Amino acid sequence: MKQHIHTEANYSLATIVADKSRTVTAYITVDIHKEHTVADQAVQIMYPDALLSGTDKKDREAFLYATNLLGGSVGVSVSGSCVNISIKSTSETFAKLLKLVEEMLLTPAFPNTQLQRIRDTVTNELHESKEDSRSIAHEELLNTIYGAGDRKYSYDIDETITAVKRSAAKQLRSLHTDVLTQAWICSIAAPQAHCDLFKKFIQKTKRLHSLQMTTAIHQQKPPKKTAALKDVPSQQNIDFSIGAPLPFTLHHPDYIPLSFAITVLAIPGSFAGRLMDTVRAKDGLTYGIYGQLEGFSGTEQGYWRIMTFFAPDKATQGLQATFREISKLYKKGITQDELDKFKIILSTKQTLLGDSIAGQLNNLHSYNCHGFTLQEIEERKAKITSLTLKEVNDAVKLYLDPATLTIGGAGPIKAVQKDIETFIKSVQ
């Protein structure tokens, strides 16, 4: 299917023209990060519900009903200070659904009558998240890597709840103004006529709102060999996010070689990584252990992370096994056989995208969000194919020192906290 990326100053639009498709999927992503206070975090959590709470013409119930009766869905979420809007429908109902999206974005009501409901709902959700040990372990790691002004930093849940209670409608309106005035990253998979309709909608909306340039705060800290642990006694396993900051951005020449090395170590969702072969299959210590580079953009430095979980009585043994493999990779690098095999694996992952338009669109939108042209996407894929063993292992030597790692953990930690702290101190 034909793919295209059209870029203007205030939007970019990636299209997959699927003329035979009976469905339409479209995404709009808007980066709204400027600074990151606890008030910003609170309002960003509230925004999706607020945006879906009615327009000047329709109250919340009427708006939601009109959307759903079309059989379509309009999803709004905020992640890493990026607002994501997803639109899904049949090709027959897309035009009507897009009109509703336009109404939602151009004339949102943000009514005071809904504000207290949203505060209560979000407060309840935040209380519930206190037992989400997987997310907490990740946040513990991120808060070691990033400063409080960075978008990747998470404020304490109780502090956030207080900020939610103090929030006002004018903060939501201000955030919405940012959504309208920042550049839009849009992608669609649909028949040509629907792609054209989506483009017209974007152009119309962006004409009404001039582009605002902003400065975003980014605060990556140096690596710290430490254990950041939180007790969540209700869980059975201890979740871990083990990682370290990486001092470069997405377009740095070391990004692809290092990403390749982490793929060899712990390719997500697969049995092929070294850690799945050793810590899971041979040692029998966990059900799953994966890793990847995360948090990179053209301007922001990311980090690498291994995510897994262990039973409390196997936590120290599990960490030792994980660090043993990381250390082995750091000292000896990957092998020529691994280089060759993982090139095939990554190439096949691209072929498998051909199975679904949704998979192709998600992949394209991800590149689009990072400002890649189609040619740059192809160059990146070609770079993976031509990687040398030296490039990968030089990157490993430069960045994967186990003595730079932070262990973020959450779960029934009390009985093993001291052991884990002693272990991380011993890592060399």
Next chain:
Amino acid sequence: MSGVEEYVLKSNGLRVLFHHRPETGVVTSNITYLVGARDEERGETGLAHMLEHMLFKPTTFDIKKGITAGGAIQFERDTGCSLNANTWKDRTTYYFSYPTSHLPRAMEIEAQRMTGVVLTDKALDPERNNVLSEFDMYNGDPGFALSVQMCGTAFHSHPYGHETIGYREDIEDYTAKKLERFYRNYYRPDNAVLMVIGDVDAATALTHIKNTFGHIQNPATPIPRFSIKEPKQESLRRVFIQRPSTTNILSIGYLHAGFPSEQWIAGVIMADVLTAGPESILHRLLVDTGKASGVEGSPEPSSEKNLGAINISLAQGVPHTEIEHLVLAAIQALSAKDIDSLVKKTKAKMLTSELFSRQSSMRIAAELTEYVSSGNWEAYGKTPDLLRSVTTKKVLDCMRESFIENNMTIGHFIGKQ
């Protein structure tokens, strides 16, 4: 729809479902064995799931070739194919998704796993630990822990009374001998359905299937089946769990019809009307009023009557009993007029969702699997029409029949701080 064709291998009765999706370059193959948690005896719960894990270990064929990782995993490492497996009440399913050229190897591995799995205590031990790790992962979720107890209470005799992963105590007691018996009883051509969906023509696919599976013989013994009728439920049943936690859950369980009957679809629409999205009845009643942080509920497909549930995560300090009375009274009071618009929007959403779910070979195979394990794969093509035919009255009738005392099991998860 459906574009699905059925074939049967004459030599051993293996059923094949084929669906052609041209120009994608990708094939998904899926073999579903008609054995699941329902076929397990007391003290051996979770055996079907444990066996699923063992099919990723080296087979006798792999050992001869010196493949130490297991054929399936080596296939992934060599080619980058996607693979996995899952077990449910009535079935165990294994699948690969790969570029078309790998079809012969995928068929060979699947055929070898049908007869050549090596079940020794040495091979079992590390994998048992992984399953225990998986069990603990699920069991850490208060909702899961509650549902395990509720199933055990809702069913006194029928094997749907235990979760697919089984009880921790049973997992710890598995032996290779128990697994071997289970494997020999159920892993055979006449108890399997092989699906091939994707960018390959039928003649090519069938040739490879015949070459790899054609020689496998069925055991002379019949496939063991339990025929257990659940005794009549005479009153409301209750379950309480207390754990150190900040979470409080009210779960209202109800017995629902088997998949894919019209009553089952009415039940799915009912659950959606009650719990899906901000406009649903219980979301407005509980979440919008700050009494709960979330409501959800959707029945899982199973071939016979099973336990579905409406799960409500309570806000801090809100008593379980207060919400229980509120919810049951609200459901009792609903009229056709109250739910008519919600039924319409749910049907529209489900019809759209059906279109989306038929756009990749992996998703088609996953959906078809549920129809296969229900014993009625032909219904796959008829679901959209069946969905359109469900009326508001049928949904209301389903509600009336579901939430009566001798059909319900109610669970309270009580977080102790």
